[in-house]
Amino acid sequence: MLQVDRVTKQFGKLKALDELTLAVPEGQIFGLLGPNGAGKSTLIRIITGLLPPTSGTITLLGSKDPTDMEIRRQVGYMPQDAALYPGLTIAENVRFFGRIYGVPETVISQRMEEDLELVELTHRKDSVVETLSGGMVRRTMLLTALIHRPRFLILDEPTVGVDPELRLKFWDWLAQLVQRGSSILITTHHISEAVRCAKVVFLREGKRLEEGPPRELMARYGSQDLEEAFVKATSRKGGTP
Amino acid sequence: MIARWVALRIIQEMRRDRRTVAFFVLVPIAIMTLIYYAMLGDETARLGVVTRGLARMYDATLIRSLEETEDLVIVPLDIPDDLTDPAAIEQAIHKALGEGQAEGVLYMDEQLIVDRFAGRRGNLHVYVQGERPTLNAIILGGIAESMDDLANDMGVVIDASCSAFCANSVNIKPMELKKHYVYGSEDYRSVDYFLPVIPPFIIFFLTFIISAITFQRERVRGTLDRLMVAPMGFSQVVLGYIGGFFFFSVLQTVIVVGYVLALLSFPVSWGQIGAILFMALLMMLVALMMGLLASFLAHNEFQAVQFIPLVILPQVFLSDMIWDIRSFPAVLRGISWVLPMTHANQAMRGMILRDMRLWEAWPQILILTGFFLVTLFILMYAGRLHARRRS
Ligand SMILES: Nc1ncnc2c1ncn2[C@@H]1O[C@H](COP(=O)(O)OP(=O)(O)O)[C@@H](O)[C@H]1O
Ligand SMILES: [Mg+2]
Numbered sequence: 001m002l003q004v005d006r007v008t009k010q011f012g013k014l015k016a017l018d019e020l021t022l023a024v025p026e027g028q029i030f031g032l033l034g035p036n037g038a039g040k041s042t043l044i045r046i047i048t049g050l051l052p053p054t055s056g057t058i059t060l061l062g063s064k065d066p067t068d069m070e071i072r073r074q075v076g077y078m079p080q081d082a083a084l085y086p087g088l089t090i091a092e093n094v095r096f097f098g099r100i101y102g103v104p105e106t107v108i109s110q111r112m113e114e115d116l117e118l119v120e121l122t123h124r125k126d127s128v129v130e131t132l133s134g135g136m137v138r139r140t141m142l143l144t145a146l147i148h149r150p151r152f153l154i155l156d157e158p159t160v161g162v163d164p165e166l167r168l169k170f171w172d173w174l175a176q177l178v179q180r181g182s183s184i185l186i187t188t189h190h191i192s193e194a195v196r197c198a199k200v201v202f203l204r205e206g207k208r209l210e211e212g213p214p215r216e217l218m219a220r221y222g223s224q225d226l227e228e229a230f231v232k233a234t235s236r237k238g239g240t241p
Numbered sequence: 242m243i244a245r246w247v248a249l250r251i252i253q254e255m256r257r258d259r260r261t262v263a264f265f266v267l268v269p270i271a272i273m274t275l276i277y278y279a280m281l282g283d284e285t286a287r288l289g290v291v292t293r294g295l296a297r298m299y300d301a302t303l304i305r306s307l308e309e310t311e312d313l314v315i316v317p318l319d320i321p322d323d324l325t326d327p328a329a330i331e332q333a334i335h336k337a338l339g340e341g342q343a344e345g346v347l348y349m350d351e352q353l354i355v356d357r358f359a360g361r362r363g364n365l366h367v368y369v370q371g372e373r374p375t376l377n378a379i380i381l382g383g384i385a386e387s388m389d390d391l392a393n394d395m396g397v398v399i400d401a402s403c404s405a406f407c408a409n410s411v412n413i414k415p416m417e418l419k420k421h422y423v424y425g426s427e428d429y430r431s432v433d434y435f436l437p438v439i440p441p442f443i444i445f446f447l448t449f450i451i452s453a454i455t456f457q458r459e460r461v462r463g464t465l466d467r468l469m470v471a472p473m474g475f476s477q478v479v480l481g482y483i484g485g486f487f488f489f490s491v492l493q494t495v496i497v498v499g500y501v502l503a504l505l506s507f508p509v510s511w512g513q514i515g516a517i518l519f520m521a522l523l524m525m526l527v528a529l530m531m532g533l534l535a536s537f538l539a540h541n542e543f544q545a546v547q548f549i550p551l552v553i554l555p556q557v558f559l560s561d562m563i564w565d566i567r568s569f570p571a572v573l574r575g576i577s578w579v580l581p582m583t584h585a586n587q588a589m590r591g592m593i594l595r596d597m598r599l600w601e602a603w604p605q606i607l608i609l610t611g612f613f614l615v616t617l618f619i620l621m622y623a624g625r626l627h628a629r630r631r632s
Binding site: 045050070072082083084092096097099100101128 | 243246247250253254257258462463464466467468469470471472473477
């Protein structure tokens with residue numbers, strides 16, 4: 001799906017990513033975990049082509065060219081910050097993103113109904129985004145990233161600012177998407193919730209600390225909780241505590 | 242053509258944003274009204290007339306003649322009639338001007354009549370308050386025009402030594418001035434010279450402001466990134482923006498041009514209205530592209546806003562809009578040539594004041610089209626650089 005090969009990103013003196021290598025396999029949820037400032041968003045922006053890496057290569061769906069329209073069509077991207085048109089309704093936003101991905105009108109209508117149902121927003125579909133709560137905005141963001149049914153879905157901290165109950169639902173929805181055949185790359189700094197990933201990478205200060213299935217990592221560090229495992233990995237693998 | 246969806250989205254959003262729509266329609270009308278009255282420049286100068294001795298006989302003629310001058314009103318002064326000492330009168334005149342009773346005083350004394358009857362030219366005294374050159378000019382111009390009437394009226398006593406020929410020549414009336422207007426007429430007001438350049442200015446100003454913040458809005462909302470990763474070229478975004486603004490900007494352009502034509506003191510033929518609209522729309526497109534480019538190149542809203550004076554002010558000063566560009570040094574005249582408004586102004590003045598046909602404005606049309614294409618090209622290039630970043 002995605003191959004990140006020795007990617008380094010330098011912002012002036014700051015090394016946001018340091019020779020990072022990882023591979024995201026098809027058909028599962030892959031978690032990129034790390035505290036704020038670990039470099040998660042930087043990596044995502046490099047993957048989507050929004051930011052050039054200082055060195056290293058990205059191979060996304062077999063292509064190294066970020067301008068390849070065929071590849072772009074198969075990728076869905078949900079940025080960390082709300083990125084919607086606040087003056088438009090939920091339905092209008094979703095339709096707009098469907099349209100710029102070239103989805104036919106009738107298909108958009110049909111999928112929108114399904115998706116609104118899935119994230120329980122059907123009753124609010126004609127509400128202007130400006131008037132929505134934070135959780136509803138996050139759900140709308142997810143819908144706009146899904147409407148073209150991407151093979152590969154990139155979600156940058158989709159659960160930030162979302163209440164715990166809705167956060168659990170979010171992971172349920174992601175599981176359903178994987179069942180439908182999508183592959184997902186998700187980042188989060190709520191490390192515990194990532195137990196639902198098939199595989200995770202611990203990222204800290206641009207470096208990879210660990211990589212593997214959550215259960216394995218928890219067992220390796222003798223922890224009941226993924227977050228505890230992360231903390232132990234941090235202290236054991238160096239890096240400033 | 243994904244651009245149409247980008248355009249539709251802009252229209253959808255704009256339609257809900259009543260204030261912005263009002264901005265498009267009402268602001269140009271308000272600004273133009275202000276500019277109109279500012280440029281109408283209905284400045285009037287007040288003139289007092291003081292006569293003493295025999296000169297009083299000519300009061301009526303003089304005042305009638307002076308009152309024919311536009312922008313000049315004759316006002317009574319607070320100077321007692323029985324004041325006859327020349328020094329005291331002069332003092333009183335100074336006082337009247339100092340107090341603001343008038344901006345000028347015309348003083349005719351006994352000596353003038355004495356001189357005339359002795360065959361000398363004689364002196365008229367004009368006192369002007371002097372602070373405002375435009376008012377001085379109105380007063381002096383008005384008096385100069387009345388001098389002939391006065392001279393005719395006064396007659397001359399012919400010296401006994403004068404021959405028949407001499408007497409004749411003294412009585413020769415001054416030459417009459419026949420005025421010929423190649424363009425316009427005596428009724429043209431100076432505001433009619435400025436009105437044609439108002440549409441390029443207003444349209445450029447308002448279109449540029451709106452478009453200069455668009456990409457910043459997308460950036461701040463985070464939607465620019467989403468447009469950049471969508472499977473469409475950057476050209477679709479640019480075309481979408483042009484299309485989305487087109488409807489509102491055309492509406493605005495029509496309003497601006499219509500209002501200016503209504504303010505003119507003379508009618509413009511239908512054929513010319515078509516040409517004028519064409520020029521105004523071309524200017525609108527140039528402003529839209531320049532705004533979008535500024536918006537894309539700016540790193541934040543603050544920078545985008547800084548582009549507004551940077552782009553607008555030089556055009557106000559150097560486009561021959563209000564100040565004659567010939568009075569500027571060569572360097573600034575050179576800069577003037579690379580400003581789109583200079584060319585739009587030329588064409589607009591030609592079309593409205595000199596009945597210039599659309600095809601006669603081909604150099605200006607060519608240059609403005611060039612501006613449009615060059616900014617479009619730079620914007621596309623900048624956008625493509627932006628999108629090529631992973632390699
Ligand atoms: N455009 C930028 N210019 C300079 N530094 C940046 C920029 N973007 C991110 N950084 C820095 O890179 C580091 C990683 O940031 P980021 O990728 O946003 O972290 P995360 O998403 O994991 O919270 C941070 O220290 C951040 O300050
Ligand atoms: Mg982040």
